[in-house]
Amino acid sequence: MQTRRVMQISRNIIMQTASVLALVSLSMPVHAQESGAPLPDPTDAECQEIITSMGLENNGGGVAQVNPNPTAPGGVATPGTPGGAATPPPIDRTPGATPTPGATPTQGASPTPGGNGTGGPAPVATPRPNPPAGGGNIALPTGSAAKCNNGIKMAQSDRASINRALAAKATLQAAAKKHGIDWRLLAAIGVRETNFRVIDSARPGDPGMGIFQLTNQPGVTRAQAHNLATASDIAARIIAQDMRYLKRKFPRLTSAQLMQATAAAFNFGVDDISGNPNTIDKGTTRNNYGENILLLMNCF
């Protein structure tokens, strides 16, 4: 009798434990998706794909008509083909090396072909169920639209900015392919920095210039920073260099963490990346730059 009672109690305990485990396992993926910024850890193959050469042969992704040769914002003539611009000078990101007097902010002409260049903050995302195949993109989780909206809100941006970046997709992809990075990093950084507009910051002595807020580096002129193809090429080169450096220095960073750190490095330089995944964004503009870039990447 007593033995039967003990067995019954044991069976109950096992059943309850199994239920709790089942509940925990069910709740974890939901939490992971709602936690926002970090993209899920990719597989080794995906990591390899990101770090090494990123094929952009397939430009799929269901993006509506993209101008294959967007007009250079700011009215600056575009030399050569997108991504094939004149070889930019060596990268020096020191801001303020040479003051640029009279760097008047220029509202760049939107490269959006027929796009809604205006419009206030209206973060209504267009869900993209499948990520574009090109650019070595890692698989995006479901809920990308919500993350895109969160990214737009965090960037204090709007849907029109996303559209401007999408209109420049071909140019961004060409630059990204040349340097082996994900073109969506370029697009997201352009949105975060300037709402993907050709403007100069009011910072005296060391203004950020153009869509990517390139600083006045030796050999990089304001006209180059205002030229979509050239600026994309320079920004992509900086990103690729930083990503390679951080990958070597912090091999244990996941792919998403590496991208977040690379974005943070674009904002404050690569020297201050500590390698601690929990503090990547500390010290970035608004303390959320890298996370914001990852969220915005879900818009493309």
Added chain:
Amino acid sequence: MNTKKFSVAALLALSMGVTALMPAEASIAQNAPRATAAVAIPDALKKSAIATRSDKSGQIAGAQIGNSEYYVVYIKTQRGCGSGGCRAQIWKREGRTFTKRESLSVGSLPIVMIPQKSGMPQIGVTTYDGGKAQIIPHSFNGNGYNEGNYAARLPANTGRVLITTAMLKNF
């Protein structure tokens, strides 16, 4: 004659405690209390700060925070700065050596000191997030400075100027 005129002007400027400011910075700091004339940071601190950067060349400026053992150092290098500017560093004098405490939020010059009713002053970094200059304050936590408080951002002309662009020296 010209030398004498220059000397008189220089003496006048020094007596007024005016730090050379870039034109734009002068307008930013127009309502701020005048900073004292720039004082070179100790060589040991300069060397230690430069050693934190991977580049061998750049520009550096620093200042003591009040009369405390804390210093703020701003270094501009190729790999130590980005689209948002550079991150100033907080250093503490410990005997004859200096120890880095933390880096402040990314930003630009000028860096200002915001006196508090008691205790250590806040340190403000200039940023142009959103298009116009503003100060991101960093409060003292007893052992160093907290991360920038973007929710408490201040107008650009707040505080006493500690470091300006004109103070940057090449290395």
